[in-house]
Amino acid sequence: MSLPSRRPSPGPDRPAAASRLLRGRAPSRAGRRAAALSLAAVALLGAAPAPVAPGALGIGDRLFPTLGNPGYDVTSYHVDLDYSGHNDRPLEAVTEITARATTGLDHLNLDFARGSIRSVEVNGLAADHRQHGEDLVVTPSVAVGPGERLRIVVRHTSDPRGRSDGGWIRTGDGLVMANQADAAHRVFPCNDHPSDKAFFTFRISAPRSVTAVANGEPQGAGERGQRRIWTYRTAHPMATELAQVSLGRNTVLHTRGPHGLPVRSVVPTADRAALDRWADKTPAQLAWMESKVGPFPFENYGVLIADARTGFELETQTLSLFEKGLFNGRLPEWYVESVMVHELSHQWFGDSVSPHRWSDVWLNEAHATWYEALYAEEKGGRRITLDTRMQRAYQQSDGWRSGGGPPASPKPARPGQKISIFRPSIYDGGALVLYALRHKIGPAAFDRLERTWVTRHHDGVAGTADFIALASEIAGQDLTGFFRGWLYSAKTPAMPGHPEWQSKRPQ
Numbered sequence: 247m248s249l250p251s252r253r254p255s256p257g258p259d260r261p262a263a264a265s266r267l268l269r270g271r272a273p274s275r276a277g278r279r280a281a282a283l284s285l286a287a288v289a290l291l292g293a294a295p296a297p298v299a300p301g302a303l304g305i306g307d308r309l310f311p312t313l314g315n316p317g318y319d320v321t322s323y324h325v326d327l328d329y330s331g332h333n334d335r336p337l338e339a340v341t342e343i344t345a346r347a348t349t350g351l352d353h354l355n356l357d358f359a360r361g362s363i364r365s366v367e368v369n370g371l372a373a374d375h376r377q378h379g380e381d382l383v384v385t386p387s388v389a390v391g392p393g394e395r396l397r398i399v400v401r402h403t404s405d406p407r408g409r410s411d412g413g414w415i416r417t418g419d420g421l422v423m424a425n426q427a428d429a430a431h432r433v434f435p436c437n438d439h440p441s442d443k444a445f446f447t448f449r450i451s452a453p454r455s456v457t458a459v460a461n462g463e464p465q466g467a468g469e470r471g472q473r474r475i476w477t478y479r480t481a482h483p484m485a486t487e488l489a490q491v492s493l494g495r496n497t498v499l500h501t502r503g504p505h506g507l508p509v510r511s512v513v514p515t516a517d518r519a520a521l522d523r524w525a526d527k528t529p530a531q532l533a534w535m536e537s538k539v540g541p542f543p544f545e546n547y548g549v550l551i552a553d554a555r556t557g558f559e560l561e562t563q564t565l566s567l568f569e570k571g572l573f574n575g576r577l578p579e580w581y582v583e584s585v586m587v588h589e590l591s592h593q594w595f596g597d598s599v600s601p602h603r604w605s606d607v608w609l610n611e612a613h614a615t616w617y618e619a620l621y622a623e624e625k626g627g628r629r630i631t632l633d634t635r636m637q638r639a640y641q642q643s644d645g646w647r648s649g650g651g652p653p654a655s656p657k658p659a660r661p662g663q664k665i666s667i668f669r670p671s672i673y674d675g676g677a678l679v680l681y682a683l684r685h686k687i688g689p690a691a692f693d694r695l696e697r698t699w700v701t702r703h704h705d706g707v708a709g710t711a712d713f714i715a716l717a718s719e720i721a722g723q724d725l726t727g728f729f730r731g732w733l734y735s736a737k738t739p740a741m742p743g744h745p746e747w748q749s750k751r752p753q
Contacts, residue, residue, distance in 0.1 A: 489562065605654060
């Protein structure tokens with residue numbers, strides 16, 4: 247994600263931008279270990295564990311305590327959406343979830359809000375369901391045993407009306423999604439945490455005048471009367487926060503990127519003449535990023551330019567979301583391109599390799615800011631060099647840490663403003679950590695680290711501890727103390743190679 251609110255007029259001062267256990271691939275293993283210890287302790291006391299009462303749950307994310315749900319691991323979503331052509335009316339929807347139980351389940355939770363539920367089935371049988379806050383609590387007719395397959399079918403509506411705080415975003419003539427950090431469940435029932443990635447299929451019914459585009463590869467389109475049926479399927483697992491469906495009077499542009507990679511971009515048909523040239527820049531940007539970190543990690547890529555005012559750009563998987571206003575000619579071309587590269591680089595850092603917990607989001611934004619800055623240095627005629635940008639970030643770093651917390655321990659979001667976790671301390675402040683690391687271990691080791699990181703954790707989930715371990719492995723030295731200061735300290739450490747740099751006193 248990159249935030250226009252952090253975009254000044256062109257210049258050098260941009261700061262950037264116990265029965266329900268932990269679920270998810272990595273979390274579930276930790277959950278099972280914790281459960282084993284807990285059950286062993288109960289057995290020694292000669293008592294059975296107390297059942298957990300149905301209600302809102304969470305997997306224990308420090309920044310979003312109620313987000314995600316324990317007890318199962320999702321393998322796929324199939325989301326059917328019926329769009330009337332009016333973006334101020336609820337969509338009829340059916341969401342089918344396949345999952346594997348990681349513990350015995352007499353009830354389970356899904357994250358869901360901003361819609362009504364008609365019915366729920368679990369493994370073909372009707373299931374009781376109740377809403378608890380933004381959790382949908384489902385009680386199967388037959389309890390599910392550990393390791394058993396789950397097939398959950400929820401018939402519901404998906405309501406695009408309401409506060410502009412994520413989920414559906416209404417455009418000039420349709421809808422797009424912006425689900426970061428915790429808003430996918432305002433569109434469809436899900437396990438709404440990036441640590442539980444899954445494959446997605448979207449099947450969308452819409453009037454013939456509407457073009458529907460979603461993550462993944464098109465599986466063909468059919469017709470039913472005056473309506474068209476569009477189907478898309480991902481070839482790689484995806485976090486719920488990266489889901490994207492675009493509905494509107496749009497044109498889909500097709501070209502090829504490096505190694506024949508399909509590039510498809512979506513622009514409002516009425517603005518195609520002005521936006522074509524921006525979409526055409528994508529293949530060269532892909533080639534530039536591949537030269538830095540290796541092959542693109544997904545089946546296709548493109549930009550989705552929407553007629554909407556979101557306050558941010560967003561790295562939805564294979565189809566990054568941009569406001570049309572970014573391309574209005576008021577900003578220098580090299581600067582706009584660097585923002586495009588910011589979202590593109592997220593396809594490696596944040597999408598292919600997703601954060602284990604939201605406190606690890608600095609790994610997403612630090613890397614996206616890093617490659618944005620490198621691109622701006624190369625393509626902007628060195629109007630601002632990476633060294634200059636990092637020195638100015640260092641000057642502000644203590645203030646950013648005071649206001650938003652250090653990069654790997656950000657302060658919680660302000661009430662009602664979930665995306666306020668996206669502060670300068672994880673953007674340029676996070677990139678500053680990478681800058682210090684490159685000085686510490688040398689450019690060659692740093693480049694190996696970047697490429698190894700996205701290869702080793704491809705299509706997976708990883709966190710700060712994983713990055714520290716890999717950096718230490720590649721550097722051949724224990725970097726735990728180095729990272730402790732740079733990622734968790736209230737005060738910015740001295741910059742390796744630049745002992746003269748000073749950080750301003752926080753105001």
